Amino acid sequence: MLRTCHSQAGASQWEAENPGVPHPLDVAARLDELRAMQDGWLDGDGIAPPHDGLDWLAGTFSRCYSGTVPLPRIYPTEEGGVRMEWDHNANVIILEIDLSARAGDWLWFDRNSDSYQERRLDLDDIANWQWMASEIGDKISERQ
Amino acid sequence: MNETTLLHRQIHPSWLRYDGDPNTQAFKPTRKDNGLLSCYDGDLITAGDSWKHYTGQLMLSSVGAVSVTVSECFEQELPVIPDPSPFPEHVLIDFRGLTRREIEQKADALKKAATARGWTFGPVAQP
Numbered sequence: 078m079l080r081t082c083h084s085q086a087g088a089s090q091w092e093a094e095n096p097g098v099p100h101p102l103d104v105a106a107r108l109d110e111l112r113a114m115q116d117g118w119l120d121g122d123g124i125a126p127p128h129d130g131l132d133w134l135a136g137t138f139s140r141c142y143s144g145t146v147p148l149p150r151i152y153p154t155e156e157g158g159v160r161m162e163w164d165h166n167a168n169v170i171i172l173e174i175d176l177s178a179r180a181g182d183w184l185w186f187d188r189n190s191d192s193y194q195e196r197r198l199d200l201d202d203i204a205n206w207q208w209m210a211s212e213i214g215d216k217i218s219e220r221q
Numbered sequence: 222m223n224e225t226t227l228l229h230r231q232i233h234p235s236w237l238r239y240d241g242d243p244n245t246q247a248f249k250p251t252r253k254d255n256g257l258l259s260c261y262d263g264d265l266i267t268a269g270d271s272w273k274h275y276t277g278q279l280m281l282s283s284v285g286a287v288s289v290t291v292s293e294c295f296e297q298e299l300p301v302i303p304d305p306s307p308f309p310e311h312v313l314i315d316f317r318g319l320t321r322r323e324i325e326q327k328a329d330a331l332k333k334a335a336t337a338r339g340w341t342f343g344p345v346a347q348p
Binding site for chain 1: 233235236238239244245246251252253281282321322325326329330333
C-alpha cells in the first residue's frame, strides 16, 4: 500500500486539521489529481500527463520508493511529465519524470556551493530507486 | 528601471506549493518563452495592477504576483531587458543559453528572493 504521509503523526495531525483533504505529500492522491488535467492546462500550452503513465508511476513508486526517506512534492510539467521535488536547507533535489520513457532526469544541487549532481535514471530499474533513496536520505535528512 | 526596481511575476495556479508559496517552475521560462521570462516593470505598474492586466486584459491565469529586484537578477547573472512591444510595462529576464541545471539553480535563487519578500499581490482565492 502506498504510504500517504511522511509520518503517521504528521498524517494524523493533518487529518485532524483538514478533514477530508488529502495530505499534501500524499503521492497517490497527488498523482490522481493530475489525471484531471487537460491538454492546454498552462494557458493554452501544457500537455496533460497520460493516464497510463500515471498508473505506471503510482505503481512503481508504491513498490520501489523507500519507506525511510521523505516524500516529494509533486507537480505537473509542461511536457506532460511529473516533477518531484525535495527541498531541505541548502539541498534541492529535482526529478523530472518522462512518463513515456519511464525515465527521470535527476538533479541535486547545494544552494551554498557549486556542488551538483545530474543523472538520467531508468525508473523501471529498482537499483535506481535504491540509489535515489540513499541520496535523498543523505541530503534531505529531516522532514520537509 | 534601476537595480532596486521590482519585477512582478505572475503565478500560475499549477505552480503553487501546498504551503501557499510558488514553486521554482514559476521562475523558469516555458517552451513558448524561448528562454525569456516575462515580468512587469514595477516602476511603471503596481503588482496589483499587473495582476489585473494579466488576468483581465491578457486573459491568462494567475493567483497573484511575487517580485524580484533587478539586482537579484543581476546577482544570478541574468540580464533584464525592457520589452515594451506587447505592452509598455513588459520586461524580460534572460535565461537564454543556460543549461537545465543552471536554469534550475537561478530560478531557485529567484524563488527564494521572491518568497522571502512575500506576495506583492494576492494570492487570490481560486474558483
